[in-house]
Amino acid sequence: MSVLDLVKQNLNHIKFNDQYRTIPKISNHANKYIELNGLKVLNLSSNNYLGLAENDFLKQYSIEAIKNYGCSSGASRIVSGNYEIYAKLEEAVANFKHTQKALVLNSGYVANISLLQALAKNATIFCDKLNHASIIDGMLLSGAKFYRYAHLDMQMLENLLKKDTSNKIIITDTIFSMDGDAAPLKEIVRLSKQYEALTIVDEAHATGIFGEGRGYAYKEGLSGEIDIHMGTFSKALGSFGAYVASSEDIIDYLINTARGFIFSTSLPPAVIGANLASINYILKNPHLGEKLILMSDNVRHFLKNLGFDVGNSISQIIPVILKTNKAVLVAQKILLEKGVFVGAIRPPTVPKNTSRLRISLRADLDDNDLELIKDAFFYLGNTL
Numbered sequence: 001m002s003v004l005d006l007v008k009q010n011l012n013h014i015k016f017n018d019q020y021r022t023i024p025k026i027s028n029h030a031n032k033y034i035e036l037n038g039l040k041v042l043n044l045s046s047n048n049y050l051g052l053a054e055n056d057f058l059k060q061y062s063i064e065a066i067k068n069y070g071c072s073s074g075a076s077r078i079v080s081g082n083y084e085i086y087a088k089l090e091e092a093v094a095n096f097k098h099t100q101k102a103l104v105l106n107s108g109y110v111a112n113i114s115l116l117q118a119l120a121k122n123a124t125i126f127c128d129k130l131n132h133a134s135i136i137d138g139m140l141l142s143g144a145k146f147y148r149y150a151h152l153d154m155q156m157l158e159n160l161l162k163k164d165t166s167n168k169i170i171i172t173d174t175i176f177s178m179d180g181d182a183a184p185l186k187e188i189v190r191l192s193k194q195y196e197a198l199t200i201v202d203e204a205h206a207t208g209i210f211g212e213g214r215g216y217a218y219k220e221g222l223s224g225e226i227d228i229h230m231g232t233f234s235k236a237l238g239s240f241g242a243y244v245a246s247s248e249d250i251i252d253y254l255i256n257t258a259r260g261f262i263f264s265t266s267l268p269p270a271v272i273g274a275n276l277a278s279i280n281y282i283l284k285n286p287h288l289g290e291k292l293i294l295m296s297d298n299v300r301h302f303l304k305n306l307g308f309d310v311g312n313s314i315s316q317i318i319p320v321i322l323k324t325n326k327a328v329l330v331a332q333k334i335l336l337e338k339g340v341f342v343g344a345i346r347p348p349t350v351p352k353n354t355s356r357l358r359i360s361l362r363a364d365l366d367d368n369d370l371e372l373i374k375d376a377f378f379y380l381g382n383t384l
Helices: 003-016 056-069 084-097 108-119 133-142 154-163 185-194 248-257 269-284 288-305 325-337 367-383
Strands: 033-036 039-043 101-105 123-128 145-149 167-173 197-202 228-232 242-246 317-323 343-345 355-360
Touching (some): 056 269, 084 101, 108 197, 123 133, 154 167, 288 317, 288 367
Parallel strands (some): 167 197, 197 228
Antiparallel strands (some): 101 242
16 A cells, blocks of 8 residues: 555544644734634634734834844854844743743743753653643653653552652643643642652743732742743743743753754744734733633633533633534534534543644733523533
């Protein structure tokens, strides 16, 4: 069988199992209301959690950066793709995260792969089983020995730490992207100290939301106890790219060894300008995330009362677990007809038999939007 024949066979298998994906035709990108295949719908599938992707403050910083620096950096940072607002952004991130130093990378995916490739060569990695795919890929590409402990299972993590005598790295999402639940950071920090493990947290879905926007580790009072903080500008912060915040030694080591940093053209000035604006905006508006979490509690309580399984979500991400691929696709279509667009999440993104709708709530929803959401899910609950 040729490679092309194998591709066709695999595609047919994906379609047969209701796992086939297409790129939707969307106008107005990350806006609260979008046009999807010609239909105006409320967008509950975006990670634009604070609505900052359309924020005039961020736009102005981005425009000024283009005027001052042009459209492209033209090279990697360590060659000539550096400019002064990069330094301003990294200083702002380090202050924001209460660390000695920070480094900006091109995406969360690149950041996680680069971190593990650089740090884990002579270490063993301990990873929550539901960590983001970029962490899994980073472990695989690092060539390091690794263990995946059952989701949030601290007893299993401790048992694994006990039996391994090598250098250790514990890495976890703080808010999990498909379940909206939180890592038990206090217990992870305790175990890391007891078993001398380096800790890395991925704050992609917590940055801008928890702890006055500084992240879940800050909310839990653990900023200074975590060795490496990774987060993104591409979700609640409304722009693009990622950061790593840590000690001066760790950041300097990454500058010299992280392949995703060294061998990538740096982000363009427009993105860096918007990123800097987003940090400044959160510092001036530290309680935006609190409003969103209160709203999320309200919607989650409503869905539970309708009998939907929302897992252990405590965040703006609320799964509605329907188990089968077919049920999720039918539910998504019903909600679209009611004017609400929610992502249909299926394996391999989530484990088998846990297919779900993934609700991404956003801080710019008003009372009319919330009423639309509740009406749509009430109708869905009576239809399925």
